[in-house]
Amino acid sequence: MAGMVKxxxxxxxxxxxxxxxxxxxxxxxxxxxxxxxKGVQIPTWDARLxxxxxxxxxxxxxxxxxxxxxxxxxxxxELSTHLQGQLVAVNPAYDxxxxxxxxxxxxxxxxxxxxxxxxxxxxxxxxxRHLGLGAHVTFSGALAWPYLYPWPQRPQGLIETAFSELAxxxxxxxxxFDAAGCDVCxxxxxxxxxxDGATFERFLAAVGDHKRCAINYDPSHFLLQQxxxxxxxxxxxxxxxxxHVKDAEFNPTGRQGVYxxxxxxxxxxGRFRSLGDGQVDFGAIFxxxxxxxxxxxxxxEWECCLKHPEDGAREGAEFISNHIxxxxxxxxxxxxxxxxxEAQIKRALGIK
Numbered sequence: 001m002a003g004m005v006k007x008x009x010x011x012x013x014x015x016x017x018x019x020x021x022x023x024x025x026x027x028x029x030x031x032x033x034x035x036x037x038k039g040v041q042i043p044t045w046d047a048r049l050x051x052x053x054x055x056x057x058x059x060x061x062x063x064x065x066x067x068x069x070x071x072x073x074x075x076x077x078e079l080s081t082h083l084q085g086q087l088v089a090v091n092p093a094y095d096x097x098x099x100x101x102x103x104x105x106x107x108x109x110x111x112x113x114x115x116x117x118x119x120x121x122x123x124x125x126x127x128x129r130h131l132g133l134g135a136h137v138t139f140s141g142a143l144a145w146p147y148l149y150p151w152p153q154r155p156q157g158l159i160e161t162a163f164s165e166l167a168x169x170x171x172x173x174x175x176x177f178d179a180a181g182c183d184v185c186x187x188x189x190x191x192x193x194x195x196d197g198a199t200f201e202r203f204l205a206a207v208g209d210h211k212r213c214a215i216n217y218d219p220s221h222f223l224l225q226q227x228x229x230x231x232x233x234x235x236x237x238x239x240x241x242x243x244h245v246k247d248a249e250f251n252p253t254g255r256q257g258v259y260x261x262x263x264x265x266x267x268x269x270g271r272f273r274s275l276g277d278g279q280v281d282f283g284a285i286f287x288x289x290x291x292x293x294x295x296x297x298x299x300x301e302w303e304c305c306l307k308h309p310e311d312g313a314r315e316g317a318e319f320i321s322n323h324i325x326x327x328x329x330x331x332x333x334x335x336x337x338x339x340x341x342e343a344q345i346k347r348a349l350g351i352k
Contacts, residue, residue, distance in 0.1 A: 003295030008320035009039030030269030033072040036317040055127035062130035077297040087117035089141030120193035129180035142193040156196040167206035180279040185216035185242035214241040220248035238293040244301040265305040274312035275319040
């Protein structure tokens with residue numbers, strides 16, 4: 001049977017909080033299930049929901065977490081280390097800004113922070129193995145991002161050196177995930193050194209086409225940089241192992257375009273929107289996923305500059321469910337065909 005997208009699922013990062021039902025894994029799972037979700041993607045940095053160090057050490061703890069989800073009819077789709085993955089590679093220009101992603105005792109200590117981030121990734125590999133997960137979602141981090149636009153001219157060899165170093169840092173992590181039987185799915189995202197297909201190819205080559213180097217597909221980030229997000233699936237479908245379902249819109253004017261003039265999210269030409277409120281053609285995307293037998297999860301990532309998150313979550317479950325295609329097991333014109341007749345085939349082709 002052909003593959004079929006699983007879902008709907010929801011990334012819990014944007015919903016976790018200090019008030020019920022968002023302040024414990026049990027209660028947030030009950031909330032997600034009540035909306036019709038079948039899976040949850042867990043942000044591993046949020047101690048209210050998950051203890052990554054404990055999960056790396058204890059299969060019993062992981063069984064308990066999976067049991068909590070299962071008690072609400074939910075599966076754990078993937079673990080997320082977006083914040084920790086970001087810290088695997090940080091250009092010094094961003095040291096102060098990204099300190100917020102690390103424990104306070106590591107602030108102002110970029111070398112120690114980077115070591116901590118690597119250990120977090122290794123813990124995530126072990127935790128993923130304990131949970132029996134086949135995919136993991138994260139960010140790559142960035143060394144070259146400040147030099148995106150080549151003015152002033154970039155020093156010759158800067159990009160090559162940046163990707164060589166990025167690969168050096170990630171290769172042992174990829175090996176650890178390989179030992180855990182789990183793919184590392186990088187979210188292709190501006191702000192990361194892997195932000196489009198060309199940069200993913202550059203990184204993939206630098207890690208020697210590592211079999212665990214994969215993609216977390218999120219079309220919202222492609223629409224905002226005016227990349228063909230449907231063609232992207234045609235090109236990279238063999239590496240797409242995770243899927244964030246997030247909408248966006250791009251409305252350029254005479255005043256601003258892709259870079260949006262330092263405007264706030266509400267005032268930007270490119271904005272993230274709740275599912276169905278933006279411009280992403282999810283009918284085409286889910287058709288491509290069905291065409292290429294993508295059989296992993298479709299996970300709502302809610303980010304919207306206008307709509308309330310709980311409304312976005314409620315609407316998102318139905319939106320994803322309505323877009324999942326039940327893949328046919330037979331061709332539509334089978335009724336008009338007949339049994340294979342080799343003699344007939346040869347006659348049709350004029351072969352003796």
